[in-house]
Amino acid sequence: MVTIRDVAKRAGVAVSTVSKVINRYPSVSEDTIARVNEAIEELHFIPNSVAASLSSKQSGRVAVLTDPDGQTLASSEIMMQYIMGAVKAGNEARLDVVPLFFSMFAGMKVEEIEHRLEAQNIRSIIICGLDRDMKALTQLVEREKFKTVVVDMPMESENVSNIGVDHAQAQKDILRKTITENTGPSNSVLYISGRTNSYVTEERIRGAMELSEEIGFELTVMNGAFSEKTAREITLKYGRDKDIIACGSDLMAIGAMKALTDMNVFHPVCGFDGITLMGYAGKNMTTVRQDFYDIGEEALRECIRLMGGESGRSIRVPYSLVQVRYEDVLT
Amino acid sequence: MVTIRDVAKRAGVAVSTVSKVINRYPSVSEDTIARVNEAIEELHFIPNSVAASLSSKQSGRVAVLTDPDGQTLASSEIMMQYIMGAVKAGNEARLDVVPLFFSMFAGMKVEEIEHRLEAQNIRSIIICGLDRDMKALTQLVEREKFKTVVVDMPMESENVSNIGVDHAQAQKDILRKTITENTGPSNSVLYISGRTNSYVTEERIRGAMELSEEIGFELTVMNGAFSEKTAREITLKYGRDKDIIACGSDLMAIGAMKALTDMNVFHPVCGFDGITLMGYAGKNMTTVRQDFYDIGEEALRECIRLMGGESGRSIRVPYSLVQVRYEDVLT
DNA sequence: ACGTTTTCGGAAACCGTTTTCTACATCGTA
């Protein structure tokens, strides 16, 4: 393994100088920089990220925390996108990204979680898919021991940024589109919502309700708890008499659509997320597509910003309204 | 952050002694062990894995390399399972697991990849989903600089173990089952295979061919390249006259089934993998279920074994024949 | 009781960086 010392020797400078060059310190002359870089090139030197992480209290590593329902197909896809996005951005910034799963911390107190993270030299974390029921993890965010970026939670402070689409607006948009494009009467909408302890659920419901006030249609909200099964049951029971079924997630939209098909009625259904599975769900359904990969990438960049000492903020990312067809997901 | 020195002071011993206790060295008396452990408990000490990784050339970290077609739904699910399994096992062994994706190494020569891994103090790697086209990564395995565990490739040497199901046998089993359960004539089978540069494809084809010799049926093998689309096209063209369609992957089985449905013919179709998506694909299909989570877990344990100095071997893991129904995947 | 082996614990070097602090030029200015 070629170390910083080898480079120093080769370039005829001190190790500290090499380190300064690597980390772009200002106090090095152009001349020395050139000589050091040359040596780095020649020796194919790549700085050891573990040593760097150990020695500097500044930099450190970033953890990506996920895993709500590790078992559903939808969340597999979404988590994978978050992680891949973050890992990619981390790689570009010469920063270690380590994925962790909520389930690892089951039953731990927040202090223990903090210790565990510290023990891995983690200075910054990204949390995706957290809901309020996970007390310890919520506290983890609140205690602000780490520079943290939360996805889809309304938290913002010195050390915490949040990122995500504008769920209320997106819900409004997709619902308006579905109503507009639907030629029928469309004055009664069944909205099947996600779990109640979740911020995105609240926002999406708010969006639907605001639109209902704006353009005036009958809105029935029922709790589908992000469950495809529950959405299916709700639809079987109450879906027939409605004109449109709007769901707080794609998985629920699929469940609803299956139910309608079974009942042999064909109301428009819209979902939320833009997962690939939608392409397999039979009929063409519209949904809000979030770019999870992009969110992961952006979240990691925000970690870097926070570690750089800047303070937390709120980041809205774009979304799009799409109709997912089987042909689009076929590969 | 509480360090090993704090523990040493508290227990009234030297830091080296604490280290020995942590790492279960034999040369410490029961008495001292107890005292040290007590101190560890009291201080909630968790050893810093980064420091450990840096200082010991023995242990080090493990990378999980994946990402064939990061975009398909099937591989998202499979990769996620591998990674979650490995991360879990890594956690239990106090070992850092870092996920990496093939795409990061695109265009690099094997030496550079090695440097990059070294720079992360990676001593051992798990590679999932590699095919022969990826020259640099194949070389990486062959050069044996790292203790490596390959999933689904027939490599075995001092520093390389392989793990996976017996693909030939599994293909035989599922095909036999499909033929047996099918009441029709069943003397002509269309086998849609995976990509040709892949070991699993070869094995699965071999299994199908051996069975064909054994019990005597007409077998047509066509290359579906693991593509749902291609499988669909092949089925549209040649599927009608066959009695059974067997596919080298679930995704292709889904494509084939869609094609049959479109043609309004209903032959039995069997796949391979056991992905959740199968539950959404309409008809009940049979397939070979592999436990990817388990494989990831097992692979990581094998890394530990290799790092412990033992030599490479071949591990067969169990599989099961299942019929995936929508009800089973509904959550 | 004495030499020999074994057991056990500690001191110190090391892993590969970062960072602080010092030192030395060089420069402009009073």
Added chain:
DNA sequence: TACGATGTAGAAAACGGTTTCCGAAAACGT
């Protein structure tokens, strides 16, 4: 000419563990 600024480079102390090596004490054999 002397002075403080400024710019640049290096020595050395961290960071938090692991590991080697050595010595003291205990156990053993005779």
